[in-house]
Amino acid sequence: MDLSIAALLTQDGITNGAIYALLALALVLVFAVTRIIWVPSGEFVAYGTLTLAGMQLGKPPGTVSLLVGMAIVAGLLEVYVCIRRGEIARAPRRLLLWTGVPCVIAALVWWSAPLNLPFPVQVALTLAAVAALGPLLYRIAYQPIAEASVLVLLIVSVAVHFTLTGLGLWFFGAEGSRTPAFASASFQLGNVNVNVQSLLVVGTSAALIGVLYVFFGRTLYGKALRATAVNRVGARLVGISPSFAGTLTFAVAALMCAFCGVLIGPITTIYYDSGFLVSLKGFVGAIIGGLVSYPLAAAGALLVGLLESFSSFWASAFKEVIVFTLIIPVLLWRSLTTHHHEEDE
Amino acid sequence: MTRSRAAHALLVVALAAAPFIVPQFWITLGNYIGLYSIVTLGLVLLTGVAGQTSFGQAAFVGLGAYTTAYLTTRFGASPWLALAVGMAITLAVALMLGFITLRMKGHYLPLATIAWGMSLYFLFGNLDFLGGHTGMTGIPALNLFGFELRDERRYFYLIWAIALAALWATDNLLDSRPGRAIRALRGSLAMAEAFGVNGARLKIIVFIYAALLACVSGWLYAHLQRFVNPTPFYINQGIEYLFMAVVGGAGNVWGAVIGATVITLLKEMLQDLLPSVLGRSGNFEIVVFGILMIALLQFAREGIGPWLARILPARRPQPVPEAPPLATRERVEMNGPLLDVKRARKQFDGLVAVSDLSFEIRPREILGLIGPNGAGKSTTFALISGALSLSSGEVMFRGEPIGNLEPYEIARRGVGRTFQHVKLIAQMSVLDNVALGAYLRGEAGVIRAALRLDRAEEARTRAAAAHAIACTGLAAHMFDAAGSLPLGKQRIAEIARALAADPVLLLLDEPAAGLRYREKQELAQLLRSLKQQGMTILLVEHDMDFVMGITDRLVVMDFGEKLAEGDPAEIQRNPVVLEAYLGGV
């Protein structure tokens, strides 16, 4: 391997790593606020790519039906809760929020798909549609058992992953999609050939991380999520409800995953079930950060990207094996360095 | 013959008769249910009872299947040798995974097993000598006593013989010394460790046990199919095993068979039914399956097992027969103090909770440690019992420093304790709860327990527990679930559990909190009689009324320091104490 190949692999690794980093951050966020180990995050990545691909082909993506279906279920749940609490007067507003808003987004996507709108608009609509799925999923699958143990939430996550993969096949079909690159140009930097596409991916990820930093550091809602993560009871006592925090978290996390989907589309062909493998790599990153530290999770994800890129050069058949086996030494290191004191759940 | 014995016998007869009556299709299903039950049984123990999760059981199944496939086809090895090799490899892998994840706080085992399951699948699919994604064919049929088990109907007997043996062994295990400890792993770990259970080690053992069951199932699978490829060992299958365990529930070992049956039949049905309803053949069963799973966890988190356990006749409690006593501790008469706290100090980042506190407990006295809330009593208690380690100073017990020992090492030396917030295992009987207190007085391990070789020791342990229960006046509740007792009786059961450990010194953490007047009187009575029998007691209390009547001496704490020391009458007249208690503004 000479230097130019190494530089190429590094570039690939960093590009993928930047995408995994976004995922890893989303996973840490979801776990910190809701204690959910969010296995189905990968499906949101796949939906992101597939929705954008559908828009580009000029046909309404499967996301439309999915969004409408989940909005109806969530709306019915809300109405049911209103009736049970004897507050029927509230039902129309809840219905508007939970069914109306997602349906409007779905309608927009459906209506605009054949119009061949400019690329940024398509991306914006894709992000809106997939991000809207996040709160709906939280409302339907997780909110009713928000107080359950981490273990139960994890098993539900796995069941949700199953369901969403199956629905993905139903709504998006079995064929894979790849979206065109944002830019095909490249330039020389010293001896190294740099892709503008890679720069865009890394730049966008970095920008998004920056936006999140401001959101969590400066805005009341961002602080409310942090507060829920550090002290659930304390958060309730100042009026931050767990379902509010969960809904908001899932909106943000789904948006991040959709972003990953848009970024990864030009790099790999994405099928309805490709998300799982992608999300597991995000998980390896997140676990390196112990599911708590954002910077460590992002760094871990970059490491995963690099390892993947180099192992695909040396032993391409075993690249997944190598990436997933990385978790063993990482856990060993954590196990030996962290002072273990057992929790009582 | 009890009714439950009868039910078991009936089941065995039904299983034995099945291959003669039932059509081939159902025998095939029955074989798979048997194979899945073996794997799920491990998960019922690991997840349902011990509270740990593995998504990687399918990979252990694959390890068993691939080991025998490779050794028998490439080297013509005996399948039985291959089973032994497979189990050795499984043991090594499970030991490693368990060692690095189960010692840590957090949820690393499920995540590590997902990664491990994925890795192994890709490894199987990419290694040429294992046949890659196409797999390996030509695995020989098993030979058993000269019978070749080529026919599925014959194989049915082997599978179910092993499944029933595994059920029997696991059931035995749960009803034993290690079994009580395993049942304490979920939610009562701190308590169990105070009685000498090594939680991390036990979790690893349970994980290995589950992995070995999965490996055996894989070995059986390989010789049934006589062909292996990577697909059935993918993470999806690992997740399905977990679903089987969740559906079956942790009520008892039969939950494994129930879960495996329900899920297998359900999948079979969905695969037939859905395409005909929905027209297109797609992956609908996975959608329906997922949704059913989410609904189950939202509405019936306990699964089917506990519900079944309620409608089935309960195992009749067997009276505890007399048995030779367990060895007791040598009681040496001491001249000096039994426990000597010397300038004990505990600091939590900057905050001093206990500040250079010194006092002693003399043999056969009841010493009260009192003080207003937040005075540092509980911290002092934790320092003596080993739940917290000292920042500086020392605690001597019978002349030996115990200040920085682990809780179970202190327990081993003869210090029994209760918990401020009652820590009994609610669904376990009072007898079993109290018997857990005698954990350090026995030594039966998992293998002895599973094979029922522990009965002599178990009888002595149960007799000791029954004795402690009788001493504390709870004999009438011996077989009741601990959680069904009123708080006052639960606190007494905690004392009985501490007594079962044969202590010299008893540490009681706010035993009177939340008790009604009569219950307090009964408690006081019990403590007096224990003292008469030679017990030394340290009582940490907030309730002055209660302490004044029964203690010999009092140590009063405030702001982490000793405020006063003396007999109850002195303390009651001490103006500094009055000030601290009534609050001076």
Place this chain on the structure above:
Amino acid sequence: MGILLRARRLSVSYGRVEAVHGISLDVSDGSIVTVIGPNGAGKTTLLSATIGLLPSRGDIDYEGASLTTLTVEERVAAGLVLVPEKRELFAGMTVAENLELGAFARRRSRDAMSALNDVYRRFPRLAERKTQLAATLSGGERQMLALGRALMARPKLLMLDEPSLGLAPLIVREIFSIIAGLKMAGVGILLVEQNARAALQVADYGYVLETGEVALEGPASDLATNPRVIDTYLGGSVPASA
């Protein structure tokens, strides 16, 4: 003076154990009502049920309307605020952020700024430590921050669980004078305390809770001199109090 909080036959179970058995209790606005009693008597359980953290049976009205269907967050938004025994601060966040979040339930109104100035005026110590992380505060400062955070919600009924717990006498005095000040400002206060004398001195009315039941109630000044209260807190011997 209107009745702010009215509980009737309130029972609360904690796990499988019923910890509060059919309590009735009133708090009128601008008054301090104290609940005293030994550990495990059900005082904290009572407050948890009132704020909605634990489910309860019986009736509980606030400003004349039933609270039973309201969630914790809705109760907070209605001006019913709890300062819990464990303070429950946001340890990894700054003092200013903790206070800002205290007004979360009122995020749609615009007076957060004046509430903040009000808190800083009452607790100059918090203003000095604005940018410090809550985890680094001393015990007394934590209690002040917990109180300050609660005040950011502009409570009509403030419930305090053991505000003097673990604090040195000087700070206890300071906290109690702040409580008295809040009463003057028209806030209704439900004060749960072990520090019986201090609580009865500042309160208008008191309830003595024993094993989940009201053993005694009456004007605070009467309770302070009641021999049975003194006995419970100073202790006779067990048989003597029978």
